[in-house]
Amino acid sequence: MPIPPSWSGPLLSVLRIVAALSFLQHGLSKYFGVPPFPMPAPLPPLLLAAGAIELAGGALLLIGLFTRPVAFIASGMCAVGYFMAHASKGFFPAVNGGEPILLFTFIFLYLAAAGAGPWSIDARRGGN
Numbered sequence: 273m274p275i276p277p278s279w280s281g282p283l284l285s286v287l288r289i290v291a292a293l294s295f296l297q298h299g300l301s302k303y304f305g306v307p308p309f310p311m312p313a314p315l316p317p318l319l320l321a322a323g324a325i326e327l328a329g330g331a332l333l334l335i336g337l338f339t340r341p342v343a344f345i346a347s348g349m350c351a352v353g354y355f356m357a358h359a360s361k362g363f364f365p366a367v368n369g370g371e372p373i374l375l376f377t378f379i380f381l382y383l384a385a386a387g388a389g390p391w392s393i394d395a396r397r398g399g400n
Contacts, residue, residue, distance in 0.1 A: 285389030288333055291379045295346065296330030299323045325349050336392020340384050347380035
């Protein structure tokens, strides 16, 4: 039995929320060490900037505020990260370790086009 079309809005919101929580943890790890992930100390400026986008962007995406522009910026950051950190290690994302960041790139690009969904501040403001 297929999922009813009436679920598309709420599922868009769920996609945004789950992606935001996952994205947010990368910023939390860079700035606060939670969850712990090996990072160079001190963080280079590029990783500080990425962490700021992950923290602020993740929080804004989580609540669904300014979703389209924030998702567009996050998508661009992820695309740059993929090419800087993964693409040179091989063509296939499964081999170069770039699958997660590649998925973030396209999930955020989709959110930039589709908006936040009905469970968001943007929807309440009429800006979805």
